[in-house]
Amino acid sequence: xxxxxxxxxxxxxxxxxxxxxxxxxxxxxxxxxxxxxxxxxxxxxxxxxxxxxxxxxxxxxxxxxxxxxxxxxxxxxxxxxxxxxxxxxxxxxxxxxxxxxxxxxxxxxxxxxxxxxxxxxxxxxxxxxx
Amino acid sequence: xxxxxxxxxxxxxxxxxxxxxxxxxxxxxxxxxxxxxxxxxxxxxxxxxxxxxxxxxxxxxxxxxxxxxxxxxxxxxxxxxxxxxxxxxxxxxxxxxxxxxxxxxxxxxxxxxxxxxxxxxxxxxxxxxxxxxxxxxxxxxxxxxxxxxxxxxxxxxxxxxxxxxxxxxxxxxxxxxxxxxxxxxxxxxxxxxxxxxxxxxxxxxxxxxxxxxxxxxxxxxxxxxxxxxxxxxxxxxxxxxxxxxxxxxxxxxxxxxxxxxxxxxxxxxxxxxxxxxxxxxxxxxxxxxxxxxxxxxxxxxxxxxxxxxxxxxxxxxxxxxxxxxxxxxxxxxxxxxxxxxxxxxxxxxxxxxxxxxxxxxxxxxxxxxxxxxxxxxxxxxxxxxxxxxxxxxxxxxxxxxxxxxxxxxxxxxxxxxxxxxxxxxxxxxxxxxxxxxxxxxxxxxxxxxxxxxxxxxxxxxxxxxxxxxxxxxxxxxxxxxxxxxxxxxxxxxxxxxxxxxxxxxxxxxxxxxxxxxxxxxxxxxxxxxxxxxxxxxxxxxxxxxxxxxxxxxxxxxxxxxxxxxxxxxxxxxxxxxxxxxxxxxxxxxxxxxxxxx
Numbered sequence: 001x002x003x004x005x006x007x008x009x010x011x012x013x014x015x016x017x018x019x020x021x022x023x024x025x026x027x028x029x030x031x032x033x034x035x036x037x038x039x040x041x042x043x044x045x046x047x048x049x050x051x052x053x054x055x056x057x058x059x060x061x062x063x064x065x066x067x068x069x070x071x072x073x074x075x076x077x078x079x080x081x082x083x084x085x086x087x088x089x090x091x092x093x094x095x096x097x098x099x100x101x102x103x104x105x106x107x108x109x110x111x112x113x114x115x116x117x118x119x120x121x122x123x124x125x126x127x128x129x130x
Numbered sequence: 131x132x133x134x135x136x137x138x139x140x141x142x143x144x145x146x147x148x149x150x151x152x153x154x155x156x157x158x159x160x161x162x163x164x165x166x167x168x169x170x171x172x173x174x175x176x177x178x179x180x181x182x183x184x185x186x187x188x189x190x191x192x193x194x195x196x197x198x199x200x201x202x203x204x205x206x207x208x209x210x211x212x213x214x215x216x217x218x219x220x221x222x223x224x225x226x227x228x229x230x231x232x233x234x235x236x237x238x239x240x241x242x243x244x245x246x247x248x249x250x251x252x253x254x255x256x257x258x259x260x261x262x263x264x265x266x267x268x269x270x271x272x273x274x275x276x277x278x279x280x281x282x283x284x285x286x287x288x289x290x291x292x293x294x295x296x297x298x299x300x301x302x303x304x305x306x307x308x309x310x311x312x313x314x315x316x317x318x319x320x321x322x323x324x325x326x327x328x329x330x331x332x333x334x335x336x337x338x339x340x341x342x343x344x345x346x347x348x349x350x351x352x353x354x355x356x357x358x359x360x361x362x363x364x365x366x367x368x369x370x371x372x373x374x375x376x377x378x379x380x381x382x383x384x385x386x387x388x389x390x391x392x393x394x395x396x397x398x399x400x401x402x403x404x405x406x407x408x409x410x411x412x413x414x415x416x417x418x419x420x421x422x423x424x425x426x427x428x429x430x431x432x433x434x435x436x437x438x439x440x441x442x443x444x445x446x447x448x449x450x451x452x453x454x455x456x457x458x459x460x461x462x463x464x465x466x467x468x469x470x471x472x473x474x475x476x477x478x479x480x481x482x483x484x485x486x487x488x489x490x491x492x493x494x495x496x497x498x499x500x501x502x503x504x505x506x507x508x509x510x511x512x513x514x515x516x517x518x519x520x521x522x523x524x525x526x527x528x529x530x531x532x533x534x535x536x537x538x539x540x541x542x543x544x545x546x547x548x549x550x551x552x553x554x555x556x557x558x559x560x561x562x563x564x565x566x567x568x569x570x571x572x573x574x575x576x577x578x579x580x581x582x583x584x585x586x587x588x589x590x591x592x593x594x595x596x597x598x599x600x601x602x603x604x605x606x607x608x609x610x611x612x613x614x615x616x617x618x619x620x621x622x623x624x625x626x627x628x629x630x631x632x633x634x635x636x637x638x639x640x641x642x643x644x645x646x647x648x649x650x651x652x653x654x655x656x657x658x659x660x661x662x663x664x665x666x667x668x669x670x671x672x673x674x675x676x677x678x679x680x681x682x683x684x685x686x687x688x689x690x691x692x693x694x695x696x697x698x699x700x701x702x703x704x705x706x707x708x709x710x711x712x713x714x715x716x717x718x719x720x721x722x723x724x725x726x727x
Contacts, residue, residue, distance in 0.1 A: 002388035005396045006274040009265070012387075016262040022137050023255060024267075026192040039216040056135060067192045068135070070216035 025067050033059070033066040033111055034086040040073030046080035047099060054100045055083070058107055066111075076121055085110060094121045134172040136213065137191040141254060143178030143340055144333070144372055146185040150202055151175070154186055157205040162213070171213055177341015179254035180495035181241055184224065189254070194235040197222040227491065227513060241492050244511055246473060248481045249297075249457040250497045253341030258376050261383035264344040270389050272463030273348050276355055277397040286312055286356040289459065291467045293479035298324055298415070298452030299527065299556045300632075301478070301545035304459075307449060311357040311439040314447035319359035321350050322443065322450040324420060325366035325373070328412035329528030330579060332559035334483040335453035337495050339366070339373035342457065343380035347403060349459035351390065354401040357449050362403035365420050367410040377405065412529070412583035415557075416631045417442075417450045419585070430585045431631035452557065454483055475501030478544035482555065488524075488562035489516045498543075505539040508562055519564040523647070527556025529576045529583075530636030532643025533569065552643045554636075568665035569648040570655055574602040576640040584633060591634030594625040598641060605652065607668045608659040615652050619645060664726035667711040671727050674715075676701035678723035685715035685724065 003009050025032055037043070037052040052070060059066045076082045079096025085106065086092040095106055096119055109115045140146075140155045155175050162168045179187045184198035188208065195218050197208065204222060211219045223232040224239055236242045247253075256263035264270070276285045290305025311319065323346060327335040339346060350362040366374055381403055384390040392400045406424045414420045414429040421443050423429035442448025458480055462470045471479045478500040484507065487493055491513030498507060504524060508514070515521050523533040532553035534541075541547050545555050563572065577599050586592045601618055604610045622638030629635045645652060654660050661669040674685070674694075681699040693709040696702030704715070716724045 001386070003270075003395065004388060006278050009270055009274050009395065012262070013265050013268075013271070016266040018133075018266075020256065020263055020266045022134065023139075023191045026194045029192070029194065037216075039214075052135070056133065060133070069193045072215055072217035 025065055029067045031088050033064060033088070034092075035059075035066060035068045036071040036084040036086075037068065038072070038074045038076075038080065038082045038084075039070035040077075042073060042077040043080045043082065048081035051081045051083065051098050051100065051103055055103050055107070058104065059111075062107070062112075064107075064111065079121060082121065087111070087114065095119050096121045134170060136171040138171060138173045138213075139176050139189040139191060139254065140173065141177075141179050141185060141187040142175035142258070143182070143185075143253075143337055145178065145182040146187060147372070149186045151186040153202050154188065154200060154205060157202050158209070161205055161209045165209065165214070167209075167213060174257045175259075176255060177253035177258050178250075178337040178495055180245075180250065180337075180497075181239075181492065182494040183492045187254075188222075189236075193218070194237075196224060196234065196236050196239065198224045240513065241494070241496075241511055244502065244506055245497050246481050246499045247497045248461050248470075248473075249338060249345075249454050249483050250341070250495070251461065252345065253337060253495075256342070258341050258343055259379050261344060261380065261387060264342070268464050269344055269460075270348055272460035273351050273355075273389070274395055275463055276352050277395050277399055282312060282356045282358065285352065285463075288467060289356070289462065292462045292470045293474075293477075294455065294458055294462065294470070295478060295545060296452060297454035297458070297482065297557070299530070299554065301555060304451060304455055307439065307451070308353060308356050310437075311359075311447050311449040314440060316447050318361065318444075318446045319357055320443045320446055320448040321353045321357065321359045321362040322420070322424070322438075322448055323350055323362065323364040323456055324415065324417070324450055324452045325364055325370070326408050326410075326415045326420060327367070327453075327557060328410070328415050328583070329530075329557055329559040330576075331487040331561050332485045332528060332557055334485055334495065334558045336370050336373050338453050338457050338483070339370070340376055343373075343377045344384065345460055346377075346453055346456045347380055347384055347390065349456035350403060351394065351401045352459055352463070353449060353451065353456070355399055357447070359447075359449070360400045360402070362401060363406050363424060363443065364403060365406045365408055365414070365424055368407040369410050374405065374407075381405075411585070412579070413585045413631070413633050416633060419631065420450065421448060428585070430587050431633075433630060454558070473499050475542055475544045477546055482543070482558060484558045484560045486512050486560050486562070488560075489519065489564040489567075490514065490562045491516055500544045501542040503540050503542055504534065507543070507560070508539070512562065515562070515564050517564075519566065521562070522565050522567055523563045523569065523572075525553075525561040525563065525572070525576075525640070526559070527554035527636075527639075528559045529579045530554060530632065530639055531556045531559075532639045533563075533572070533647060534643075535647045552646060553639070566663055566665070568606075568661050568663040569644045569651050570602065570606055570661075571663075571665050573640045573644045574599065574606060577602060577637070580633065580637040584637070588628070588630050588634055590625045590628045591630075591637060594621055595634075595637055597621060598625070598638065602641070605655045606661070606666045608655065608666075610652075610656045612656060615645070615656060670711060671706060672704055672709060672711065672713070672716055673725055673727055674702050674704055675723045675725060678721050680721055680723070682720070684718050684720065688714050688718045690714065 081098050083098050084094045158173045188197040188200045286308045294304045295301040414423045416431045419429045419431040438448040483497045584591045601614050679701040686694045693705045
């Protein structure tokens with residue numbers, strides 16, 4: 001393939017940008033939406049994997065810059081799949097029973113509009129980092 | 131294209147490859163394949179992360195988890211724990227030596243906190259063997275901008291305005307060099323990239339070529355456009371096989387995309403690059419010697435003028451820049467002059483890459499803004515002196531530079547300050563020494579290097595350095611006199627004044643700067659016949675303190691020449707006539723019973 005003009009180069013860049021998007025975003029994770037999906041045995045058994053794939057695809061489709069990572073068991077095994085959403089500059093919020101529909105609702109209302117959605121699990125512990 | 135949810139970046143720099151990082155890449159790939167995760171997780175070999183002290187390095191994206199000293203055996207655990215279960219594998223995380231806590235990401239590791247990465251922006255981030263990843267990071271956009279929006283004169287002016295200075299050592303303004311070469315009229319001109327990195331302990335240029343070869347290629351093309359050259363040459367030492375290999379792959383990919391060759395991006399500008407191999411001679415880092423070597427002649431410098439900008443390779447106008455200088459150029463075009471000149475100090479803009487080596491805790495490749503102090507580099511980034519010993523000196527600028535001491539620790543690092551302090555920027559080697567290093571021996575070591583690397587053309591350099599070495603040898607053997615010290619100074623200055631090229635002109639620097647800063651140590655060798663650091667074998671004696679010796683026989687069993695005798699559980703004794711002063715007994719003794727006197 002030959003890149004013949006500057007416009008061509010820009011097109012190639014747009015195509016390949018995806019390849020390193022994951023890495024670029026994780027470099028400035030503090031400035032974008034962060035979603036952590038609990039992916040311990042309990043989470044996976046309740047469908048966390050599907051939830052995670054859905055969130056990745058959906059955010060990508062909507063063009064929302066986000067870092068989506070998996071994490072270990074958050075301890076809310078009764079409410080799996082659970083996800084923790086951190087909007088830039090805000091405190092993390094944990095949601096329980098997140099299937100695809102719930103995930104769509106969270107994206108629609110919380111991530112896009114910043115309005116809290118039902119199903120928040122109050123965080124009842126502090127981590128040692130704090 | 132498959133959408134990967136996770137990227138595993140494995141360092142593919144020379145340091146980490148020496149510790150089997152290639153096998154780690156393979157192990158990750160096969161482990162992920164067995165678990166059918168290979169379409170979700172991508173493994174990428176990158177360039178140097180810089181933290182060579184703790185290599186091999188593995189970084190997991192998007193979590194940004196930074197694993198150190200990873201072995202092939204750890205791969206399975208990382209996949210099971212981190213990739214599948216999503217929790218970091220604690221035992222491989224970096225331990226902060228000060229707080230004893232585990233650190234998961236680079237943002238919290240002291241080694242990275244004060245660094246600003248411009249020349250190394252893509253090292254450890256992209257796969258250097260994939261041009262697409264470079265393009266995704268704004269690669270070749272600078273070339274596109276220059277070709278489509280700017281005249282060669284405008285582009286040269288931009289480099290000039292940025293204040294970029296040559297990173298190879300001299301610090302000559304890059305834009306000015308381009309302008310001078312551009313003004314020459316000729317049917318053919320050349321752009322040469324100097325990748326002949328010869329300072330002992332320096333590996334900045336190698337790491338850039340290994341980690342981000344396209345940035346150099348792109349900058350060379352921009353330079354070609356500015357000065358009116360259609361041909362580029364990279365002069366690289368044959369002992370850098372990985373860098374050569376990656377450069378070749380990169381050149382091939384650039385040609386395939388039409389980013390090298392004829393009519394680049396439809397602008398009518400033609401440019402291509404060839405590689406020339408050097409045999410690793412230090413003197414060939416000097417422009418004229420380098421050019422002669424490329425022409426197939428002996429690597430000997432010639433008198434300037436004519437400067438290469440007038441008559442260089444094959445007698446044509448030639449612009450020679452160093453690898454790191456080139457690596458800075460595309461960013462300046464993309465981010466602008468103001469951004470670039472906002473970093474650094476008054477007269478030295480931007481950043482400098484240093485290869486931090488010697489007795490510091492964090493050996494590695496670092497990039498810091500100009501104007502940072504030596505203290506910040508050595509104690510904050512470097513993590514202080516190994517084994518809690520006392521800092522003594524830092525050698526910058528390689529064999530051409532000098533030793534700086536504690537009093538210089540708070541001097542901001544830039545071209546002019548280092549010269550004022552009696553050293554120089556050089557290409558960026560930085561070797562840290564502690565209280566156990568004898569400065570006379572260090573000066574002798576550097577002189578041995580220049581002695582070997584002198585091309586022999588000029589008498590002062592060829593014979594003068596030999597004489598300097600003999601005098602130093604005499605001093606380290608305890609046979610020196612006060613006149614010898616004076617002779618070092620006089621002869622050193624003569625060599626500086628009368629040699630043709632940079633090698634000879636700077637070769638006495640390690641002696642002159644140690645004479646200035648550590649005169650007492652020379653005096654101790656000459657007057658008291660003592661080596662304060664205990665390094666000069668002819669001036670030290672190992673002795674066992676009979677009160678502290680427990681008779682454990684450890685020294686007796688380890689002495690290679692059988693100079694130690696004594697009964698079990700009784701004090702031992704060293705026979706000075708047999709002792710070769712290797713120091714093994716001193717290192718082995720657990721009771722501090724052996725002392726150097």
